[in-house]
Amino acid sequence: MNFKFLVKKIITSLVTLFLLATVTFFIFEIIPGNVVLTKLGTEATKESIEAMEKLYGLDKSLADRYIQFILGLFTGDFGISYSTNLPVSSMINNCLPVTINLAIISLVLVVVVSVPLGLFFGLISSKKKNAKKVFAIDVTNQTFMSIPPFVIGIVISLFFGLTLKWFVPGYVADINTDFTGFLWCLVPAAVSVAIPKIAMMIRFIRTSVADEMEKNYVRLARSKGMSEVRVLFLHVLKNVLITNVTALSVVVVEIFAGSVVIEQVFSLNGMGRLLIASISGRDYKVVSAIVMYVGIVVILTNLLVDILYAIVDKRTVSADE
């Protein structure tokens, strides 16, 4: 990987971010209706309108507000919320710990479960006589991929929460006094988000293991009398993982999407619940800020994956040669 490549990738990411911000800002500008008038209702006076416009920064020109919004990407200052009169950033920051930790736990679950299972199933499917088993695996996978996280969430909270009492639905430990407890409280939700993604990753990994096992270098190694398992761990594993790094970036995006819904099921106070409340309450500043937060995480992840991929891909190529 060279420096030029890196710079190019970073610039592309910044441009993408900038475009996203521009689209988001103007989309929320074109909507009709005057927030201030709706808020003040029939009792609006000239002074109260002016005061409120100033509070929300609506007294500034469109260009000024646009610049402010773009700068907000770096300062984190997205103004004052229409519905609570609190700074948007503080409202979002209150919700971040839940969403971020939920995403991390889900991601860890996806990787920890799908890599070994995917490899195992891959090994199975590389043998012709296992065709029926492979079909069964695929169908099971397919089914789990098709279940929406919120349905899994309902089942988990009913069965493991209320019937088996493994956890208390709706209870979240205090993050400051009991961080581990806090994380444990997120696990049921994380599992709900992770299950369809685990199925998806298993499938990706299984297919690429099967493909890889067909390649010449594997046949060669086998013909030299290497055991199946050794071949897998010495040669196949690395290539398979590299192929699937990009798939993981898709998983990250979908984990965020899934947690928006799942937070509602487990009544976790994350960005998803804030987003839904803000959408229904027409609090456009909060909505656009959340869009930008998610956008930043996704764009950063993509950038990282691109860079990492470039690094490892080069070495794979040379190793294969």
Place this chain on the structure above:
Amino acid sequence: MNKKKINFVLAIGIILTAFFVTIAIVSVFYTPCDPYDMSFKEKFLEPSGKHLMGTDNFGRDIFSRVMVAVKNSLVISGSAILISFIIGTFVGSITGYYGGIIDEILMRINDALASIPSILTAMVFVALMDKSQKTLIIALIVAFIPSFARVSRSQVIALKNRDFVKSAKLSGASNFRIIFKHILPNGKSALVTGLSVGFNNAILAEASLSFLGLGIQPPDPSIGSLLSEAQMYVATAPYYVVFPAIVMVLMVVGVVMIGEGYGKN
């Protein structure tokens, strides 16, 4: 993998999907009971011959409501995905074929939009408009355009320098004809797979939005809104949540299997 098995996946997918499409069509003309008619005396009846899936907290027939819900889900996600497929493919293949600065700009914007999970994009549009079926369709259309544009663009770029395109050019075919008559049909397999994945995602997105109360508004049923209502009464009426959940899963499995089977072909 042998041919027989491939057809098997495709066949299951087609049968399942056809089944639900049939239910959707039938629901327009006939449902066993009026899906909206409330009856105090018939609250929470267990599944029986008269009410195959039982009745809900307003005494409405769940089976009839599920039928209408299937119709709503299929109509909303189907029409949304079809429109966004047409727009996305059109834009993606044109810009991919001509390339240049416009392609670069459009694809940058496309990437920007694609960096937001499609359900979030859809939610933003619900925020911009009122909560209604129309909004839901528009929101889903916008949310899914980027992925179709991306797929078709990459297909066109991959194929545009092939020999059959060059020979078509030499025989004097217009650019339009080349794109839509020669290039796209050759990328059919990728497009169809994209379509089935998109349709699947659209069904899930519609269900999620309705589950969150941002989609179809009561009393109109959708699988998502049925599930969110049913969740409340699960202790006394477990059948209320079970049937819609099964229908939801089978519906998506059907669509996924079509894509799978077709892709392997």
Place this chain on the structure above:
Amino acid sequence: MKRKILFLVTLSMILALCGCKGGKSEGEQSSTQRDSIVVGIQNNLDSLDPHVAAAAGTKEVLFNLFEGLVKPDEKGELIPAVASDYKVSEDGKTYTFTLREGVKFHNGDVVTAEDVKYSIERSAGMIEGETVLEISAFKNIESVNVVDASTVDVVLKAADTELISFMTVAIIPKNYEKQETSPVGTGPFKFVSNTYNQNFVMERFDDYWGNKPYLKTVTFKIVGSASTAVTELKSGAIDIYPYMSVDLANQLGSNTYVVSGNTNLVQALFLNNKVEPFNNVDVRIALNYAVDKQGIMDMLSDGEGTAIGSGLFPGFGKYYKDCSDVHSFNVEKAKEHLKKAGYEDGFTFTVRVPSNYQYHMDTALVIKDMLADVNVNMEIEGIEWATWLEDVYMGRNFDATIVGIDAKLAPKDMMVRYTSEGGKNFVNFASKEYDELYEKAIATTNEDEKVDYYHQMQDILANEAASVFIQDPSMLVAINSELEGYTFYPVYVQDMSVVKFKD
């Protein structure tokens, strides 16, 4: 593999970095501790300033933090609170309050006569530059005078025997700027924290003048939906949830019990009398005939609740007049009136309902089904509570809405809502006759006349069908089996100072 790990570590670090920026988040109290409980509520509080808060759902919480000179007890009687005693002059124009000795604010300061004067003047809108929800009954106040350190006179322009009911208005410290973010009152509980979309926490005020609460900490947790409430009641994540329907209550297990009482709300399909077609009295009457009140109660609350036909609920005692049979359910008559109004083929309108209130949403669904029988198509739009307050209540931008309306223990607090010029008249009802009766009712000092005027006013609201008045809903409160002492009030409040763990 190493690179894979590296990738994940880097990713986690990015995410964690974002997470660290997140700072602190309020957690919930563990429900296993024996001196703290979690109470589920439906919405964010619209304001922590007791003189600004408008929502019934806010006032029921703030009741624990604030007190007036007097406060209601569970029978509906007004008992002395910050004042130990009061006298009304013979002409009914001067109220003299004697302050209770040594009542302390949560910040440790002793309540002074100046604080009382300030609080009354502020909520009367007499202090420049302070935006409050003015109490219309206080427009009648001529002046508030500090007589001595423990005596305050309230002098009225005209006699008003109901004024004492409004003296439940919160007493707050003068010169305290942060009421909105960190409220200070004299109630049995003091403010700890309020986190948007999460919870409102309060703890026992140890210097409280009266009976001290049993519980140390009470957390009001905002529960997203009724279904989460059921799950959380079962799991013990919340201990009390006051807004259950019968069907939901049936879902609960043995760790909770359910008590029922009147909510003391006027639940109605409120119609905007200014918009088509509800500016036509026949249309309004038709809707009244078309809605089966008993049917709603049967469907939603096993038949419990009290059907009403006008603007007051039975809790108002002698002032209340039962008008529920003025337009009793009759589809034929509904159709006749629609025909008379020229809407033979029906019409379509939109009802905007705060979607967090499951009960009102369910009511809307049942009414929609009933109106369909007279060819009226009611579209239901679920909206956020904040939008309801701003757009429907303040902005009066709606066709129809379904909510429950609360009131202080004075009939005029409810009846003022229908006076033509009243700021709270969000249904835009207009009747000269009604306005005149209202003036007379508040002016008279003769109790019998007053009762008579109020009855006549209720007749007008019923006959002209100001809205479709439905019921005073029965409230089902789910309570953790380990708790006792939950008390119903004739006003809409959640008094946590009397709730305790069983021994």
